[in-house]
Amino acid sequence: MSLILGIESSCDETAAALVTSDRRIVAQRVAGQEAAHRPYGGVVPEIAARAHVEILPDLVAEVLGEAGVRLAQVDAVAATAGPGLIGGVMVGLVAAKGLALSAGKPLVAVNHLEGHALSPLLIEPALAFPYLLLLVSGGHCQLLSVEGLGRYRRLATTIDDAAGEAFDKTAKLLGLGYPGGPAVERMAAQGDSGAVPLPRPLVGSRDPHFSFAGLKSAVLRARDSGRWRAEDIAASFQQAVVDCLVDRTGRALEAVPEARALVVAGGVAANGAIRSALTALAEARGLPFVAPPLWLCTDNAAMIAWAGALRFKAGLIDGLDAPARARWPLDPEAEKVRGAGVKA
Numbered sequence: 001m002s003l004i005l006g007i008e009s010s011c012d013e014t015a016a017a018l019v020t021s022d023r024r025i026v027a028q029r030v031a032g033q034e035a036a037h038r039p040y041g042g043v044v045p046e047i048a049a050r051a052h053v054e055i056l057p058d059l060v061a062e063v064l065g066e067a068g069v070r071l072a073q074v075d076a077v078a079a080t081a082g083p084g085l086i087g088g089v090m091v092g093l094v095a096a097k098g099l100a101l102s103a104g105k106p107l108v109a110v111n112h113l114e115g116h117a118l119s120p121l122l123i124e125p126a127l128a129f130p131y132l133l134l135l136v137s138g139g140h141c142q143l144l145s146v147e148g149l150g151r152y153r154r155l156a157t158t159i160d161d162a163a164g165e166a167f168d169k170t171a172k173l174l175g176l177g178y179p180g181g182p183a184v185e186r187m188a189a190q191g192d193s194g195a196v197p198l199p200r201p202l203v204g205s206r207d208p209h210f211s212f213a214g215l216k217s218a219v220l221r222a223r224d225s226g227r228w229r230a231e232d233i234a235a236s237f238q239q240a241v242v243d244c245l246v247d248r249t250g251r252a253l254e255a256v257p258e259a260r261a262l263v264v265a266g267g268v269a270a271n272g273a274i275r276s277a278l279t280a281l282a283e284a285r286g287l288p289f290v291a292p293p294l295w296l297c298t299d300n301a302a303m304i305a306w307a308g309a310l311r312f313k314a315g316l317i318d319g320l321d322a323p324a325r326a327r328w329p330l331d332p333e334a335e336k337v338r339g340a341g342v343k344a
């Protein structure tokens with residue numbers, strides 16, 4: 001049994017956690033930065049990096065203190081080394097290197113996407129490889145076949161915006177606050193999801209890729225037309241995203257008949273309509289559906305410590321020269337897709 005300290009700082013959550021290789025979350029803390037970014041309607045990278053610098057030392061001390069663990073008792077220090085906002089990634093990775101160096105412990109440089117991809121195994125011991133993972137967050141929208149530790153086949157990505165980005169932009173267009181996803185979901189509950197005709201980009205296309213930019217433009221036109229209530233626009237938008245996610249995920253399941261479960265992760269997985277539509281899809285295909293609890297779906301350090309524990313166990317440790325990476329695809333073999341804003 002090993003004990004891993006994990007650090008996450010790739011976007012706007014600062015987080016630290018202690019997790020064991022036998023799935024015990026000994027202590028964890030997540031500090032959001034919503035208030036700092038709210039005036040700008042989105043994450044400002046420079047503000048995020050500075051906030052990580054201010055918050056991280058206390059978080060690490062709190063996690064160790066709560067667990068009653070000294071750094072000397074930790075087996076390895078794991079940190080997100082990318083992909084993400086590079087300033088923030090550097091803050092967490094450099095902190096981890098300092099802790100590892102001072103305590104004479106190995107460093108594990110974790111791919112943030114691998115953290116999300118392996119997170120369901122932390123709470124679902126019965127889950128077996130391979131499984132199909134729909135990763136939907138503010139920065140990512142991907143379908144991955146998770147075949148084993150370090151073995152990920154990317155079946156699809158977005159050719160423009162991520163699903164969470166679409167929620168955030170729609171929230172902005174409707175005058176709702178940041179972060180936009182929860183605000184749009186609340187407003188959608190008061191609206192008619194069939195009221196506003198909106199496109200379902202790429203639905204029915206052969207490869208299971210995503211596209212949300214056209215949907216956002218259609219929301220803008222619907223708003224400016226003055227014909228619809230904001231509640232009806234929010235509900236119709238959310239329904240369009242649900243339809244896209246279900247169609248694309250269904251297509252991916254056809255491409256990986258060996259998948260033993262459908263798994264969803266990322267902040268957008270907090271959305272109730274999306275969760276129930278994916279539950280129905282998995283049921284229709286005779287597969288178990290696994291959605292980690294919300295705290296594990298959104299960015300956190302427990303998933304980084306857990307991925308670190310699995311890598312440490314497999315002997316996959318890194319040198320202190322491990323680079324921070326803004327881009328770091330989980331599947332380097334994945335085909336490039338057309339579109340300007342392809343993420344990771």
Ligand code: KG4
Binds near residue numbers: 179182
């Ligand atoms: O995984 P996450 O915490 O951070 C990264 O982007 O990595 O995801 C945040 C994203 C934001 O775009 C937010 O608007 C979206 O997840 N989100 C939601 C909901 N809660 C959060 N989107 C739709 N419905 C929600 N209830």
Ligand code: ZN
Binds near residue numbers: 137298299
């Ligand atoms: Zn994330």
